[in-house]
Amino acid sequence: ELPTVAFLGLGHMGGPMAANLVRAGYTVNGYDPVPAAQEEATKNGITVAEAATDAVRGAQVVITMLPNGKLVLDLYDEILPAAEPNTLFVDSSTIDVADARAAAEKARTAGHRAVDAPVSGGVAGAAAGTLAFMVGGSEDDFATAKPLLEAMGRKIVHCGGSGNGQAAKICNNMILGISMIAISEAFVLGEKLGLDNQALFDVASNASGQCWALTSNCPVPGPVPTTPANNDYQPGFAAALMDKDLGLAANAVRANGVEAELGLRAAELYHRFNTEGGGGLDFSAIITDIRDRSTA
Ligand code: NAD
Numbered sequence: 001e002l003p004t005v006a007f008l009g010l011g012h013m014g015g016p017m018a019a020n021l022v023r024a025g026y027t028v029n030g031y032d033p034v035p036a037a038q039e040e041a042t043k044n045g046i047t048v049a050e051a052a053t054d055a056v057r058g059a060q061v062v063i064t065m066l067p068n069g070k071l072v073l074d075l076y077d078e079i080l081p082a083a084e085p086n087t088l089f090v091d092s093s094t095i096d097v098a099d100a101r102a103a104a105e106k107a108r109t110a111g112h113r114a115v116d117a118p119v120s121g122g123v124a125g126a127a128a129g130t131l132a133f134m135v136g137g138s139e140d141d142f143a144t145a146k147p148l149l150e151a152m153g154r155k156i157v158h159c160g161g162s163g164n165g166q167a168a169k170i171c172n173n174m175i176l177g178i179s180m181i182a183i184s185e186a187f188v189l190g191e192k193l194g195l196d197n198q199a200l201f202d203v204a205s206n207a208s209g210q211c212w213a214l215t216s217n218c219p220v221p222g223p224v225p226t227t228p229a230n231n232d233y234q235p236g237f238a239a240a241l242m243d244k245d246l247g248l249a250a251n252a253v254r255a256n257g258v259e260a261e262l263g264l265r266a267a268e269l270y271h272r273f274n275t276e277g278g279g280g281l282d283f284s285a286i287i288t289d290i291r292d293r294s295t296a
Helices: 014-023 037-045 051-058 069-082 095-108 122-128 140-148 164-194 197-205 239-255 259-277 283-293
Strands: 005-008 028-029 061-064 088-091 113-116 132-136 151-160
Touching: 014 028, 014 037, 014 061, 014 069, 014 122, 028 051, 028 239, 037 095, 051 069, 061 069, 061 140, 069 088, 069 095, 088 095, 095 113, 095 164, 095 239, 113 140, 113 164, 113 259, 132 140, 132 164, 140 151, 151 164, 164 197, 164 239, 164 259, 164 283, 239 259, 239 283, 259 283
Parallel strands: 005 028, 005 061, 061 088, 088 113, 132 151
Antiparallel strands: 113 132
């Protein structure tokens, strides 16, 4: 018998994720304060409740997909007392590692189980059921969560105890943010030196400069025809989300006294690009900012 799921936060990501659980045969009760999200969820077979506490009653698993850690912690305060004892709480939001650990601790203190399970793969991955989940929690809780995550994703990795899913996500995205800036700076330097973008690509993609930012999300149009650079930088992975994730990485860098100058600088550059209007573009559009700021 499949567990009954409460899904809280039916936005761009949560909506299609909950729909995939329905498709996999789960009974899904949901809640989101936004009427448009409620309507879409109802169409997808989710029973939308009047309040989060109502959605949680009778569920064995509660999944949250919310914008930030404060909302997760506040919602946990509201719903933990309403849940059946020993309910598994799965938070798939991208939030601070410290908030994720605090949320799991709250759940356990209230007599429940908890994992953090942030995702990568974006809205397209959520709709297609091909998300990657990075999971933090005990072996037992991971084992309980895994079949549900498999209904929404393709790659499920157990990263260790509570908060380690979030830790893996921000460490990966710190690599990605830094490497996209590195690739972009190199292309702009090459342009200034009279080097053809395709020539630099042909060299670097077969040499030690090779990385995902170059060969899968190349920031200049041409060398990789499928990348956002060939489509006016329509995302893809939006720069606003990179700004958010690098901000979380920067918080963790500072909180843990890590010497990560490039990670902190990447966070600053993406924050500036986002606040100056680039947030809706793919994060590879940072190259246009680097080019614009370069003197003639
Ligand atoms: P979103 O804003 O579209 O959805 C969040 C939803 O949560 C909204 O519909 C909002 O009304 C709802 N909500 C707010 N407070 C609530 C509450 N108390 N109870 C129930 N629902 C509540 O955001 P999204 O793009 O779906 O992102 C969700 C999370 O996933 C974020 O943490 C984000 O960083 C992460 N994420 C997003 C993407 C992406 O491509 N969009 C990719 C990976 C991870």
